[in-house]
Amino acid sequence: MAIKAFAARLFASWVSRKTKRWVSQPVAIQEKVFRELIQKGSRTQFGKDHHFDSIRNHQDFVSRVPVRDYEALRPYVDRVVKGEKDILWPGRPVYLAKTSGTTSGAKYIPITNISIKEQIKASRNAILSYIHETGNTRFVTGKMIFLQGSPELEKKNGIHLGRLSGISAHYVPKYLQKNRMPSWETNCIEDWETKVNAIVRETLPENMTVIAGIPSWVQMYFEKLQQATGKKVGEVFKNFQLFIYGGVNYEPYRAKFENLIGRKVDSIELFPASEGFFAYQDSQKEKGMLLLLNAGIFYEFIRADEFYEESPKRLTIADVEIGVNYVMIISTNAGLWGYNLGDTVQFISVKPYRVIVSGRIKHFISAFGEHVIAKEVEEAMREAIAQTDARVNEFTVAPRVEVVGELPFHEWLVEFEHPPADMKRFIAVLDETLQEQNSYYYDLIAGKILQPLKVTHIKAGGFQEYMKSIGKLGGQNKVQRLANDSKLADALHAFKL
Structure with missing residues (x-):
């Protein structure tokens, strides 16, 4: 030795x-x-x-x-x-x-x-x-x-x-x-x-x-x-x-x-x-x-x-x-x-x-009283990855409150390294796991106040491009995991697939 x-x-x-x-x-x-x-x-x-x-x-x-x-x-x-x-x-x-x-x-x-x-x-x-x-x-x-x-x-x-x-x-x-x-x-x-x-x-x-x-x-x-x-x-x-x-x-x-x-x-x-x-x-x-x-x-x-x-x-x-x-x-x-x-x-x-x-x-989603926290969305993502063949580079979550012609929902903006072969299954596991952890979110889905979450695909390298655009590429900077408004989500739409 x-x-x-x-x-x-x-x-x-x-x-x-x-x-x-x-x-x-x-x-x-x-x-x-x-x-x-x-x-x-x-x-x-x-x-x-x-x-x-x-x-x-x-x-x-x-x-x-x-x-x-x-x-x-x-x-x-x-x-x-x-x-x-x-x-x-x-x-x-x-x-x-x-x-x-x-x-x-x-x-x-x-x-x-x-x-x-x-x-x-x-x-x-x-x-x-x-x-x-x-x-x-x-x-x-x-x-x-x-x-x-x-x-x-x-x-x-x-x-x-x-x-x-x-x-x-x-x-x-x-x-x-x-x-x-x-x-x-x-x-x-x-x-x-x-x-x-x-x-x-x-x-x-x-x-x-x-x-x-x-x-x-x-x-x-x-x-x-x-x-x-x-x-x-x-x-x-x-x-x-x-x-x-x-x-x-x-x-x-x-x-x-x-x-x-x-x-x-x-x-x-x-x-x-x-x-x-x-x-x-x-x-x-x-x-x-x-x-x-x-x-x-x-x-x-x-x-x-x-x-x-x-x-x-x-x-x-x-x-x-x-x-x-x-x-x-x-x-x-x-x-x-x-x-x-x-x-x-x-x-x-x-x-x-x-x-x-x-x-x-300060980072939570409670646009409808659900008070979803980072631990819950991260656990939902972990479970969705475990139950499918998806690999994820980065993601963030935001509420969509005013949606014309349909119920509001949580939008998950996800950059996949490898998208799941069965996207419906991936989304279902995300939503079900979040409902299991958060009873308020479950009640909102069950009561038809919210519809199940939706996934927006961000192009490869999109999150890095976004962080670079706001002068926060690298070092100790981190992508915000979730927000109670749609500002970050709106900005990331410029990097949609």
């Missing part, structure tokens, strides 16, 4: 023992994190404004700190961006992660020295958990690629500014530097298509064993590899063993990926964001991701069906239930307090606490 592989097993065993210790006392660990955050936060302007010095428990915190999204927290963030000290967290952040998607354009998420270290540790531990469970260390001596944003950083009032994935590129440990791909020069290419072409050229002659990134953009890389060689990815990279992904549910892409690769490979799901690293898949045998309760983040949860009420109840980890859709609220060691991340999660286990990401609180 190579020295690096032997060391990896030892390290994995040590990390596993540490993980078991905090997993065994989740509530106590979260209370400890809470106390430490409040103590640090009391020395900040935010802490003084919200009387942190008199907070003794979670209820005190709830009474003093309202739930805020980015726009509501922005007056404080703007002061941080200007270079002021001790606003949200003691001192100044070491980075500002630039993201998009708010109503007012770019947003800047503070990243402190301690929070970036927790992000990197979580990424490392995800791989070490895999090694400890499977015993597989063969991949550690091969080349590893992480499809990410440019690592070139700007400076804004003395603080480094860039995309989270680009910031993370500066923290690749020394023992992996020789394994990491692509080259620094290629990683700095801004245009995504040019970058992927360069990555293909660089990686083709290498012994690639680990590939990581958002599935939709890794798919683009795989397709270009196949175009360049005429071979399956698994033939090109015979030792490719591990796919690491995050950002979107992998299941709708799995059949497509296995076809591109030509065989099955193990995968690890991650739940990172600029605001923090929240969970990772700690087992190949169990579903869901282990929620990281000891990583400087205090979690609160609000039932999604109560979120828009005047004073919804804010629950701690001790109060959550399996199978309920929750909006996840975080307070972090980067100075986010009572922060609505926008993501919704469901617990599938509480011993230990494992979650799946069920969608976004």
Whole structure:
């Protein structure tokens, strides 16, 4: 066994023992994190404004700190961006992660020295958990690629500014530097298509064993590899063993990926964001991701069906239930307090606490009171693919409310890599699976308020063309899975087959 592989097993065993210790006392660990955050936060302007010095428990915190999204927290963030000290967290952040998607354009998420270290540790531990469970260390001596944003950083009032994935590129440990791909020069290419072409050229002659990134953009890389060689990815990279992904549910892409690769490979799901690293898949045998309760983040949860009420109840980890859709609220060691991340999660286990990401609180369809969420449409697509010969590149769902001469319906805009031989069967499984999961949708179909869903075919490469047209091709950008209006659907009609 190579020295690096032997060391990896030892390290994995040590990390596993540490993980078991905090997993065994989740509530106590979260209370400890809470106390430490409040103590640090009391020395900040935010802490003084919200009387942190008199907070003794979670209820005190709830009474003093309202739930805020980015726009509501922005007056404080703007002061941080200007270079002021001790606003949200003691001192100044070491980075500002630039993201998009708010109503007012770019947003800047503070990243402190301690929070970036927790992000990197979580990424490392995800791989070490895999090694400890499977015993597989063969991949550690091969080349590893992480499809990410440019690592070139700007400076804004003395603080480094860039995309989270680009910031993370500066923290690749020394023992992996020789394994990491692509080259620094290629990683700095801004245009995504040019970058992927360069990555293909660089990686083709290498012994690639680990590939990581958002599935939709890794798919683009795989397709270009196949175009360049005429071979399956698994033939090109015979030792490719591990796919690491995050950002979107992998299941709708799995059949497509296995076809591109030509065989099955193990995968690890991650739940990172600029605001923090929240969970990772700690087992190949169990579903869901282990929620990281000891990583400087205090979690609160609000039932999604109560979120828009005047004073919804804010629950701690001790109060959550399996199978309920929750909006996840975080307070972090980067100075986010009572922060609505926008993501919704469901617990599938509480011993230990494992979650799946069920969608976004703002991304749902309830044009007729059905409140369909991302998890439900993704499960319906997974089942339709499983029961037919279809392979799907990408899809999104929207309501069609005003339809002349017929009942309204849900429109599924789908880009097929291989359309099903029996399209009626494919549509029937989609609709039936959605009805099984969502009783409101079932009632609307049964009551003849809605007609069964319809599928619109998007041409090959259509979703990529659309993302390029709005300046969001590649990197950390993702296609919105569903919306409560038809704006995205209308735009995608320009790319119909």
